[in-house]
Amino acid sequence: MTDREYKFDDVQGIDEAKAEVQEMVEFLRNPSRFKKLGAKLPTGMLLIGPPGTGKTLLAKAIAGEADVPFFFASGSEFDEMFVGVGAARIRKLFEQARRSKPCVVFIDELDAVGGARITSAIHPYSRMTLNQLLVELDGYKELEGVVVIGATNFPESLDKALVRPGRFDIHIHIDMPDVKARHNILMVHSKKIKLGPDVSMEKLARGTIGFSGADLANLINQAALKASADGKTEVTEEDMEYAKDKILMGPEKKSAVIERENKEKTAYHEGGHAIVAMFTPGALPIHKATIVPRGPALGMVVMLPEKDQLSWTKKQLLASMDVAMGGRVAEEIMYGVENVTTGASSDFKKATDIARAMVTKYAMSDAVGPVFHQDKDKISSTTQKIIEDEIKRLLKESHDRAYQLLKTHATEHKRLAEGLLKYETLDLEEIKQVISGKPLSRSV
Numbered sequence: 001m002t003d004r005e006y007k008f009d010d011v012q013g014i015d016e017a018k019a020e021v022q023e024m025v026e027f028l029r030n031p032s033r034f035k036k037l038g039a040k041l042p043t044g045m046l047l048i049g050p051p052g053t054g055k056t057l058l059a060k061a062i063a064g065e066a067d068v069p070f071f072f073a074s075g076s077e078f079d080e081m082f083v084g085v086g087a088a089r090i091r092k093l094f095e096q097a098r099r100s101k102p103c104v105v106f107i108d109e110l111d112a113v114g115g116a117r118i119t120s121a122i123h124p125y126s127r128m129t130l131n132q133l134l135v136e137l138d139g140y141k142e143l144e145g146v147v148v149i150g151a152t153n154f155p156e157s158l159d160k161a162l163v164r165p166g167r168f169d170i171h172i173h174i175d176m177p178d179v180k181a182r183h184n185i186l187m188v189h190s191k192k193i194k195l196g197p198d199v200s201m202e203k204l205a206r207g208t209i210g211f212s213g214a215d216l217a218n219l220i221n222q223a224a225l226k227a228s229a230d231g232k233t234e235v236t237e238e239d240m241e242y243a244k245d246k247i248l249m250g251p252e253k254k255s256a257v258i259e260r261e262n263k264e265k266t267a268y269h270e271g272g273h274a275i276v277a278m279f280t281p282g283a284l285p286i287h288k289a290t291i292v293p294r295g296p297a298l299g300m301v302v303m304l305p306e307k308d309q310l311s312w313t314k315k316q317l318l319a320s321m322d323v324a325m326g327g328r329v330a331e332e333i334m335y336g337v338e339n340v341t342t343g344a345s346s347d348f349k350k351a352t353d354i355a356r357a358m359v360t361k362y363a364m365s366d367a368v369g370p371v372f373h374q375d376k377d378k379i380s381s382t383t384q385k386i387i388e389d390e391i392k393r394l395l396k397e398s399h400d401r402a403y404q405l406l407k408t409h410a411t412e413h414k415r416l417a418e419g420l421l422k423y424e425t426l427d428l429e430e431i432k433q434v435i436s437g438k439p440l441s442r443s444v
């Protein structure tokens with residue numbers, strides 16, 4: 001298969017990302033028409049996500065869907081000890097691209113070119129490489145019709161200059177696959193092999209939490225190798241289990257085993273946040289809840305709007321505190337105070353930050369009064385004590401509200417946790433359905 005032959009169907013489980021890049025494909029198919037419409041021409045796009053989740057594959061599929069050439073480069077190739085070599089390679093890459101437009105240029109491991117470490121003494125010439133890349137990106141007139149896609153696992157480490165408007169300014173997040181996504185990825189890759197009748201892809205998808213798309217492709221491949229080594233004509237469940245264990249045994253997959261053990265606790269924890277959010281007036285609406293790990297988080301409840309809100313009422317702030325408390329309180333209720341995990345620490349930080357701001361910045365505490373406290377040092381120790389007591393009181397009251405609410409809605413909480421264990425990711429409509437006790441129509 002050449003790069004041009006990849007299609008969206010080859011990339012599974014990232015429907016949101018695919019929808020977001022659709023416009024890019026339209027543009028590549030007919031750049032001049034796009035220009036006539038007066039639309040803003042897309043140039044740089046950043047794919048952000050953990051290794052092996054299909055970033056490269058998605059970039060290839062964009063080129064494939066638009067039927068345009070695909071140029072691949074990896075940031076680490078530009079990492080040169082000799083002056084000017086990296087910069088020259090960048091120049092050459094873009095020269096080639098301009099000659100072949102419309103086309104896609106993909107730079108994997110963008111952080112290797114544009115990361116913070118480029119200032120380090122062992123990479124003295126890397127700044128030149130980055131500068132050359134910036135120059136190329138800014139020559140948008142010549143670049144018209146060239147779409148530059150970068151990929152990174154560490155967006156925070158990118159040089160700010162790279163993500164400025166007109167450069168890599170469209171950001172698309174790709175997460176680890178949930179059970180449905182894993183199911184679809186397994187289906188795509190198993191098309192190439194002959195499956196025995198005893199293989200259940202659904203079961204395999206359920207048993208592979210913590211596996212990336214690349215891990216799943218590897219699993220199918222290893223199973224096929226095992227089957228053929230054993231002289232079989234089809235791949236059986238036994239081969240799949242063998243391959244799965246082999247991958248799980250690998251050093252990099254230790255975390256997947258741990259995640260599996262934590263799954264139930266995570267489901268109750270995230271379920272706790274979500275239930276409090278559902279039943280507390282003033283709480284932000286939920287977008288989705290998931291127990292698929294992302295970065296250091298074991299799971300999360302995504303609320304809408306995530307960051308655009310400019311002004312908050314006291315009621316909304318209290319609700320946000322309660323939602324943050326809901327995770328830890330859920331663990332307390334389910335497993336007892338002595339068995340709560342450290343996973344709730346960022347929730348406490350969030351609740352505490354809100355409480356502190358309410359008391360010291362928003363004058364939402366009668367005991368402290370309408371004062372804006374900017375600098376801790378200027379506050380008398382008496383006032384400081386009042387402030388700390390107020391924060392404690394707000395947190396304690398929030399904790400108790402969340403506790404009461406989760407006790408009252410214990411049935412819904414249990415249903416939601418079970419739904420999360422089964423489906424891993426649920427959107428708002430599905431959450432509503434699950435907590436009302438109705439089964440979903442999908443099986444994964």
Ligand SMILES: Nc1ncnc2c1ncn2[C@@H]1O[C@H](COP(=O)(O)OP(=O)(O)OP(=O)(O)O)[C@@H](O)[C@H]1O
Binds near residue numbers: 011214
């Ligand atoms: N979402 C997916 N759907 C189908 N196959 C996938 C998916 N993600 C990964 N794969 C399989 O894993 C292989 C490697 O994935 P890919 O190189 O696209 O990951 P990546 O996100 O670019 O990883 P890295 O960050 O390590 O470069 C793909 O060629 C494909 O076989």
Ligand SMILES: [Zn+2]
Binds near residue numbers: 269347
């Ligand atoms: Zn939490």
